[in-house]
Amino acid sequence: MSYEAVIGLEVHVQLLTNSKIFCGCSAAFGGAPNTHVCPVCLGMPGVLPVLNRRAVEYTVRMALAVDGQVAHISRFARKNYFYPDLPKGYQISQYDRAGEPLSTGGSVTVETDRGPRVIRLRRIHLEEEAGKSLHGEPGYDPYLSYIDYNRTGVPLMEIVTEPDIRTPQEASACLAHLRQMLQYIGVCDGNMEEGSLRCDANVSIRKTGEPYGELVEIKNMNSMRALERAVSYEIERQTETRERGETLIRETRLWDDGARRTFPMRGKEQASDYRYFPDPDLVAVEIENRWVEAIHAGLPELPAARAGRLEKTLGLSADQSRTITETRTRADYFETCVTHHPDARAVFNWMTSELPRVQSEARLDTDALTAHIPPAHLAELLDLVREGSISGKIGKDVLDQMGITGKTARQIVTEQGLTQISDTDALETLVVRTLADNPAEVEAYRAGKTKLLAFFVGQVMKATQGKANPAMVSEMLKKKLETM
Ligand SMILES: [Zn+2]
Structure with missing residues (x-):
């Protein structure tokens, strides 16, 4: 043709x-x-x-x-x-x-x-x-x-x-x-x-x-x-x-x-x-x-220019910058959030994967979502995850509740005692108990089935309702199993 x-x-x-x-x-x-x-x-x-x-x-x-x-x-x-x-x-x-x-x-x-x-x-x-x-x-x-x-x-x-x-x-x-x-x-x-x-x-x-x-x-x-x-x-x-x-x-x-x-x-x-x-x-x-x-002086920064600036100054990819500047509301939200929380990629990921989920689950329109979770609140949640106070998984649950209640992340974490357990002594006790409770698996692990490490980590996480610091637990388990 x-x-x-x-x-x-x-x-x-x-x-x-x-x-x-x-x-x-x-x-x-x-x-x-x-x-x-x-x-x-x-x-x-x-x-x-x-x-x-x-x-x-x-x-x-x-x-x-x-x-x-x-x-x-x-x-x-x-x-x-x-x-x-x-x-x-x-x-x-x-x-x-x-x-x-x-x-x-x-x-x-x-x-x-x-x-x-x-x-x-x-x-x-x-x-x-x-x-x-x-x-x-x-x-x-x-x-x-x-x-x-x-x-x-x-x-x-x-x-x-x-x-x-x-x-x-x-x-x-x-x-x-x-x-x-x-x-x-x-x-x-x-x-x-x-x-x-x-x-x-x-x-x-x-x-x-x-x-x-x-x-x-x-x-x-x-x-x-x-x-x-x-x-x-x-x-x-x-x-x-x-x-x-x-x-x-x-x-x-x-x-x-x-x-x-x-x-x-x-x-x-x-x-x-x-x-x-x-x-x-x-x-x-x-x-x-x-x-x-x-009128010219009053024009806002246009999408292409804004995407270019975010790409250059915040280290986002070209695709990510385009996505985040698709609407002015979204770009404004992102930029405000980044002024409170320095990890622009984390903000991008949470905004594009977690916020839409919360929005549809809580059945909120964009204005209501922003009212329940203003940019500063999302930033505070990301701070808590970044400094290890809560795990990423708990962070997602907290975000769900923020969407429904409009409370801040810190409020929810304090009220429900969700702070991640990073206390070595507390974790040590749990690790020892988990290994004692599962002798058959310990035997199998030592015989070479090292994939069972994930099973032990899972047991500790279960015992703490997800609040243990998984990286620390994994490290401690490995050490214990090798020296047993
Ligand atoms: Zn008329």
């Missing part, structure tokens, strides 16, 4: 502002239908939109995070189409022409199977969200359609990539990367199930050296996996169509994740179908350099 796929993404991002983009209504998710509405977002005649400054700030923040060029002057346009969930009969958006969108250019570097790949961005613009049509929802007349305008006018940022993506895996890696950045800079919650992050893909195929093929836009992918599956399916469908000698047409297709296929939805619109024109109710947006600089 000598076809190459050419893929570009259009990512729609609901911004985490308190109010909508052109009115003061709440932009919060949910709420009883049509309770977050006013004459402006319902498109009543004679109302005037007023631009939300925070929405512009968030868009500039993302533009700066991906090295985009922020426009000094930017404009809003009306994109005209008729649909019941669009009360004005047009959507306020930004036209794809120089000087119109808030940001142009920029790029992201995405980790893929083939190593790091640079995906260029074409533009980032700001627009308003449409409403939501309800058909056949429980509690509603199944023969009628209903419309909820709560989402109408929620600020939506659209990020458009250049067609630099070549495989389905690269497409989902690119979306995952963008989602991570959006969450890091705090402009979107990245929740694909609730629709606050959505992605359309433009897919075409060509033989090497050919110009770009006819573009097919696929919509309705609401998870990373769905995006990957939809793009794979579409590449295969287009390849088969061409192999049969048929011509591909420019169209919009809908992905059905249950049926695992795309369906034709409509012919792909050209920009001219929307009769874009500048919105006469909104003046051009002028963005001062001073403001851009202030």
Whole structure:
């Protein structure tokens, strides 16, 4: 198969502002239908939109995070189409022409199977969200359609990539990367199930050296996996169509994740179908350099830079650094913990293997887990293990109880007398007794079955409910057995 796929993404991002983009209504998710509405977002005649400054700030923040060029002057346009969930009969958006969108250019570097790949961005613009049509929802007349305008006018940022993506895996890696950045800079919650992050893909195929093929836009992918599956399916469908000698047409297709296929939805619109024109109710947006600089100064350290720093300063591997910086919350937890406990690798191991176990066993969400086991408490537990006060095994039990009770490690260890027995005299007595109680095994050990050492250690640990220092016990047993 000598076809190459050419893929570009259009990512729609609901911004985490308190109010909508052109009115003061709440932009919060949910709420009883049509309770977050006013004459402006319902498109009543004679109302005037007023631009939300925070929405512009968030868009500039993302533009700066991906090295985009922020426009000094930017404009809003009306994109005209008729649909019941669009009360004005047009959507306020930004036209794809120089000087119109808030940001142009920029790029992201995405980790893929083939190593790091640079995906260029074409533009980032700001627009308003449409409403939501309800058909056949429980509690509603199944023969009628209903419309909820709560989402109408929620600020939506659209990020458009250049067609630099070549495989389905690269497409989902690119979306995952963008989602991570959006969450890091705090402009979107990245929740694909609730629709606050959505992605359309433009897919075409060509033989090497050919110009770009006819573009097919696929919509309705609401998870990373769905995006990957939809793009794979579409590449295969287009390849088969061409192999049969048929011509591909420019169209919009809908992905059905249950049926695992795309369906034709409509012919792909050209920009001219929307009769874009500048919105006469909104003046051009002028963005001062001073403001851009202030937003830039307020950007947090981005994931790639943070992972690099942790790798260099704390001796984590590249993989470990990437894992621990996956979300900002996790990276913050890790860094706070490391300021209290110096062994970064131990912190990493406990955070990635033990904490998730405790979280699922105690059925806590991430916030509750952090409330029960704040970073300083985990650090204290690791101190106790490191200095030998408790064994690693007891440490895990203590962590379980911390998750449930919210108590500190020291509290639990003291209350339950869990301190590891490292007292030589106490251990000596136990070792002697264990050997006396098991004469047959002692005989066998001395005849060469040295594997039995583990059995003796086990007996001592059992007698102390796991509190004996296993390394010391093992050492003492060995000495005793050799000199007997
Ligand atoms: Zn409103």
